[in-house]
Amino acid sequence: MVFDNLMDGLNGRPNPFMKLDQGDKVQAYYIWVDGSLENIRGKTRTLDSVPDSVDDLPWWNFDGSSTNQSTGENSDVLIKPVSIFRDPFRGGNNIIVMCETYGPEGEGDPHPTNSRHECAENMEKAADLVPWFGIEQEYTLFDSHNQQVYCWPQHGFPGPQSLLLWCRSRQSQR
DSSP: OOOSSOTTSSTTOOOGGGGSOOTTOEEEEEEEEOTTSSOEEEEEEEESSOOSSGGGSOOEEEEGGGTTSSOSTTOEEEEEEEEEEEOTTTOTTOEEEEEEEEOTTOTTSBOTTOHHHHHHHHHHHTGGGOOOOOOOOOOOOBOTTTOSBTTOOTTSOOOTTOTTTSSOOGGGOO
């Protein structure tokens, strides 16, 4: 699949603003999971210097009525930085800041959509058990000639859990 119309409006052309000198400033892109529990939202804050740790980053807020995390009244949702990563898209000293959401009442009450908070509490309780996690990697291969899913029927869909497509290699087919 080719994306002809990218969301940045540049349609695949290089962004000339990414090359501007930032001096000693750092762009911190705060991201969090919205009220759908499936989409990621974000906004950028300019910092005077690279933070030494996540504790150096300030809490921030956003209008939760636009992310399905509050109604129109008292719609502030607070975001708390919980981890920092180098930003591979903006480069330089810029960072991506993973955040948790908290209600407008204060910094002590996790927002109802903040499932990370409860998970972190449980992980702390189970720290001696050394829990493991695995990522299920799924790939879709496309036929280079007709830009259709590789080995997909020409007009239609394969059956459920098709043996042709399900975790197999050609040598394991009979």
